[in-house]
Amino acid sequence: MAPREVKQDVSRTVELPDKAVAEAQRVAADVEARLDLLLRDLETWVNVDTPGGAIEELDALAAIMAQAAESYGLHPQLVPVRGRGLYLHATLEGRGVARVALLCHHDTVFPLGTVAERPFSHDGRHVYGPGVADMKGGIALALHAARALASGPRPFGVVELVSASDEETRPAAPLTLERLEGFDAVFCMECGRADGSIVSARKGGRWFRIRATGRPAHAGVDPDAGRNAVLALCQEALRLGALHHARDGLTFQVTQLVGGEGLNTVPGHAYLTGDLRGRTAADLDWAMAQVRAFGSYEGIDLAEEDLGGPPPLERSPEVESLARAAQALGRALDHPFGEASTGGVSDGSWTAWAGIPTLDGLGPVGGDDHTPFEYAELGSFAPRAGVLAGLVAAVDGGLLR
Numbered sequence: 001m002a003p004r005e006v007k008q009d010v011s012r013t014v015e016l017p018d019k020a021v022a023e024a025q026r027v028a029a030d031v032e033a034r035l036d037l038l039l040r041d042l043e044t045w046v047n048v049d050t051p052g053g054a055i056e057e058l059d060a061l062a063a064i065m066a067q068a069a070e071s072y073g074l075h076p077q078l079v080p081v082r083g084r085g086l087y088l089h090a091t092l093e094g095r096g097v098a099r100v101a102l103l104c105h106h107d108t109v110f111p112l113g114t115v116a117e118r119p120f121s122h123d124g125r126h127v128y129g130p131g132v133a134d135m136k137g138g139i140a141l142a143l144h145a146a147r148a149l150a151s152g153p154r155p156f157g158v159v160e161l162v163s164a165s166d167e168e169t170r171p172a173a174p175l176t177l178e179r180l181e182g183f184d185a186v187f188c189m190e191c192g193r194a195d196g197s198i199v200s201a202r203k204g205g206r207w208f209r210i211r212a213t214g215r216p217a218h219a220g221v222d223p224d225a226g227r228n229a230v231l232a233l234c235q236e237a238l239r240l241g242a243l244h245h246a247r248d249g250l251t252f253q254v255t256q257l258v259g260g261e262g263l264n265t266v267p268g269h270a271y272l273t274g275d276l277r278g279r280t281a282a283d284l285d286w287a288m289a290q291v292r293a294f295g296s297y298e299g300i301d302l303a304e305e306d307l308g309g310p311p312p313l314e315r316s317p318e319v320e321s322l323a324r325a326a327q328a329l330g331r332a333l334d335h336p337f338g339e340a341s342t343g344g345v346s347d348g349s350w351t352a353w354a355g356i357p358t359l360d361g362l363g364p365v366g367g368d369d370h371t372p373f374e375y376a377e378l379g380s381f382a383p384r385a386g387v388l389a390g391l392v393a394a395v396d397g398g399l400l401r
């Protein structure tokens with residue numbers, strides 16, 4: 001699903017520690033000067049097909065990335081996750097106090113064989129190839145920001161680059177999430193929006209199924225002996241439809257409505273599925289309570305089955321501080337951008353759910369994810385690496401305290 005986006009105008013400024021701007025400028029210049037190295041890594045990584053579940057390929061790429069991380073001064077660790085391949089955790093220790101994670105994933109949505117058809121390429125302005133924005137470009141940006149951070153004053157306690165092998169197919173939290181317990185902030189490396197915006201809010205979702213059970217009967221011979229499950233469920237579908245826009249940002253769609261046994265039978269069974277999205281956990285909880293407040297239909301049983309769904313990334317005061325700091329750093333680097341909220345989901349939703357202030361969309365500027373036209377802007381890697389480094393230093397300097 002293509003996320004619908006809402007722009008927010010943020011004009012208020014934020015106090016940045018001096019060291020944050022200086023570090024942002026130093027790292028941006030360093031990454032710019034070594035852009036060839038970053039592109040070489042990115043080309044290597046894009047040219048390994050890594051669809052979810054292709055464990056051999058995913059692990060091969062994780063090993064290649066771990067080797068690069070080690071050569072840049074990080075301490076990589078490959079963490080096996082049963083049936084899902086290796087997660088990469090690469091740490092860099094600093095001289096400060098803040099613990100910050102750079103959250104990535106190295107699986108893509110493209111099947112084996114995609115690289116043979118359209119390998120990594122660039123035209124001087126954009127880079128292309130499967131996963132170039134979502135999110136191998138984000139990993140390259142994060143790793144090269146870390147490489148540059150390693151050669152400076154290291155204003156942080158620890159920077160930990162995390163790359164999951166199963167983000168695109170996993171309906172639950174990253175499996176090594178507990179390793180980030182106590183972290184001060186998470187920067188998620190999904191690409192920036194096409195206009196450069198970072199992502200400071202993501203909607204959460206809830207999926208559910210409602211089953212209606214009535215009583216089948218011959219529709220011509222004995223219709224009144226039946227209890228029509230389809231009719232009851234249609235009324236429920238109309239009732240639930242009122243949830244759409246019932247609160248600011250809340251959306252609801254009945255996504256399936258299935259029932260009946262045959263042309264001349266009063267239907268004894270039916271089910272519907274629903275897709276609910278909301279900005280806050282409170283809105284989603286409220287809406288789910290409405291979902292369960294079934295009408296009563298004589299002779300019909302209704303039962304709800306929870307199918308899960310990602311939590312929202314809420315624009316908390318901490319997230320707002322991070323977003324403002326990021327934009328101030330962008331302006332200082334002559335790379336201004338706004339912030340956006342989206343209906344799409346990322347692993348940043350899960351770290352936010354775990355209580356760690358999380359800012360998303362910090363990867364390169366790009367777009368058309370999950371399509372053959374996916375791209376990232378070459379000129380955005382260096383300034384955004386600078387923004388990332390500046391954010392790390394800002395958190396260490398007390399931005400969130």
Ligand SMILES: [Zn+2]
Pocket residue numbers: 105134135167190346
């Ligand atoms: Zn992604």
